Amino acid sequence: MPSKVVLNIYMDILRPICKECNKNVCAINYKRNGITHYRSICDECGSTKKKLKPRKPKWMASGYKKKKQCDLCGFHSILPTQIIVYHIDGSLENTGYSNLRSICLNCIEVVKKQKVNWTRGDLKVDY
Ligand SMILES: [Zn+2]
Ligand SMILES: [Zn+2]
Numbered sequence: 001m002p003s004k005v006v007l008n009i010y011m012d013i014l015r016p017i018c019k020e021c022n023k024n025v026c027a028i029n030y031k032r033n034g035i036t037h038y039r040s041i042c043d044e045c046g047s048t049k050k051k052l053k054p055r056k057p058k059w060m061a062s063g064y065k066k067k068k069q070c071d072l073c074g075f076h077s078i079l080p081t082q083i084i085v086y087h088i089d090g091s092l093e094n095t096g097y098s099n100l101r102s103i104c105l106n107c108i109e110v111v112k113k114q115k116v117n118w119t120r121g122d123l124k125v126d127y
Helices: 004-011 043-048 105-113
Strands: 028-032 035-038 083-087 099-104
Touching: 083 105, 099 105
Parallel strands: none
Antiparallel strands: 028 035, 083 099
């Protein structure tokens, strides 16, 4: 019993092979005047290309660990998505620990709208 890939190649003998994976046959682009035009990559590579790879945020790469507790109100999160890492100076490039805070979604609204006086190094916030 021939494998699926071999069978595909046999059925589409003139079909080019994907330049990305060199394994699958190319996806059909369009047909005109009885001639089939192919794309240069297969369906598989075409669809994986479209998917955006979730990029690791800079703060994660810097070794900062998002806390389970909000630095501002002390809220304990149940889900990691309830807390986001906030860059105090607004620059996503600045991943110094003094620039990063774990803030709950509730507090982030406050932080965005009013200036918060952050104290460096500890969790206390001076209002
Ligand atoms: Zn491919
Ligand atoms: Zn909070």
